[in-house]
Amino acid sequence: MVMALHEARQYTKTENDAVQCSLCNHRCKINEGGHGICGVRHNEKGTLYAMTYGKISSEAVDPIEKKPLFHYLPGTLSYSLGSVGCNFHCQHCQNWHISRTTLERAHLHNLAPKEGVSRAIESGSASISWTYNEPTIWHEYALDMGTLAHRQGLGTIYVTNGYITKEALRELAPMLGAFRVDLKAFTDDFYKKICGARLQPVLDSCVLARELGMHVETVTLVIPGLNDSMEEQSALIRWVIEHLGPATPMHFSAFHPDYKMTDRDATPVATLEKIYKKAKELGLRFPYLGNVYNHEYENTYCPKCNATLIERKGFSSRIVRLDGQQCTNCGEKIEIVRHVS
Numbered sequence: 001m002v003m004a005l006h007e008a009r010q011y012t013k014t015e016n017d018a019v020q021c022s023l024c025n026h027r028c029k030i031n032e033g034g035h036g037i038c039g040v041r042h043n044e045k046g047t048l049y050a051m052t053y054g055k056i057s058s059e060a061v062d063p064i065e066k067k068p069l070f071h072y073l074p075g076t077l078s079y080s081l082g083s084v085g086c087n088f089h090c091q092h093c094q095n096w097h098i099s100r101t102t103l104e105r106a107h108l109h110n111l112a113p114k115e116g117v118s119r120a121i122e123s124g125s126a127s128i129s130w131t132y133n134e135p136t137i138w139h140e141y142a143l144d145m146g147t148l149a150h151r152q153g154l155g156t157i158y159v160t161n162g163y164i165t166k167e168a169l170r171e172l173a174p175m176l177g178a179f180r181v182d183l184k185a186f187t188d189d190f191y192k193k194i195c196g197a198r199l200q201p202v203l204d205s206c207v208l209a210r211e212l213g214m215h216v217e218t219v220t221l222v223i224p225g226l227n228d229s230m231e232e233q234s235a236l237i238r239w240v241i242e243h244l245g246p247a248t249p250m251h252f253s254a255f256h257p258d259y260k261m262t263d264r265d266a267t268p269v270a271t272l273e274k275i276y277k278k279a280k281e282l283g284l285r286f287p288y289l290g291n292v293y294n295h296e297y298e299n300t301y302c303p304k305c306n307a308t309l310i311e312r313k314g315f316s317s318r319i320v321r322l323d324g325q326q327c328t329n330c331g332e333k334i335e336i337v338r339h340v341s
């Protein structure tokens with residue numbers, strides 16, 4: 001199946017056939033014949049095209065815990081799709097083979113939005129995730145598929161760097177259920193040097209996603225020597241508690257050398273455990289560790305009585321003391337999405 005060129009949303013035409021894209025906070029000005037920073041939005045004769053619409057590089061049925069997403073439809077499968085390109089240029093990218101490739105080099109297949117929804121349902125998945133590469137730059141496709149999926153009662157998930165603009169995020173709000181966002185560090189310096197972006201727009205989109213009613217869950221990859229100081233991690237946790245609420249699940253994951261960042265070791269588990277304990281001390285209800293196989297801090301504990309509510313091993317999970325949103329041991333209300341509304 002050959003798909004026609006798909007005109008982009010979220011852009012304005014300027015003079016001399018140039019355009020300005022307002023999908024992410026780079027807000028690229030693109031001259032005729034050019035691409036944006038993400039490499040997948042192309043200006044042809046004054047019209048901006050979404051070049052990866054319907055183009056799939058990766059397709060899988062994953063446990064939702066793999067995203068990682070622990071408080072949204074736990075224990076279910078998520079039909080997961082990725083394409084190519086990224087609006088960040090992270091030196092430690094773990095999916096660089098798809099984020100840094102081009103449309104010409106990649107092995108892609110076509111998938112219409114309606115067909116994607118059918119496959120999700122046939123696979124027994126409770127949701128669709130746009131993941132593997134940055135979904136912000138796949139806006140039109142995710143919007144079309146997500147709108148259909150939402151009507152069919154499926155959950156809808158962005159695994160994102162959070163660099164989407166407010167106007168684009170508002171456009172997704174009627175269909176998007178979960179915003180699984182990376183908080184890569186808590187300094188603008190890190191975002192500039194390591195990712196080629198800025199911190200504040202990411203924080204702003206987290207706040208807006210919550211205001212728009214999405215479930216927000218954060219992931220921070222803790223990198224030795226770059227963002228692992230207790231001062232920085234404490235400041236990040238305090239910000240989340242104050243602006244997103246103490247019930248926001250935060251994942252602190254171990255770094256492993258990858259792509260262009262091979263000059264340092266993996267994160268010691270002891271560093272992650274220290275951050276977990278600090279998060280608890282500061283009042284965060286649900287901190288988690290990631291990339292540490294079989295660790296007790298992957299489980300969900302009741303913040304009131306400390307009973308184990310969900311046990312996790314790798315990507316498998318078992319709900320043990322949770323009835324709907326209630327701890328069956330002490331009755332505490334647990335902030336967790338069990339069904340799509």
Ligand code: SF4
Pocket residue numbers: 021022023024025026027028035036037038039040041087136137
């Ligand atoms: S999505 Fe972002 S990086 Fe891509 S063209 Fe638009 S503003 Fe530029």
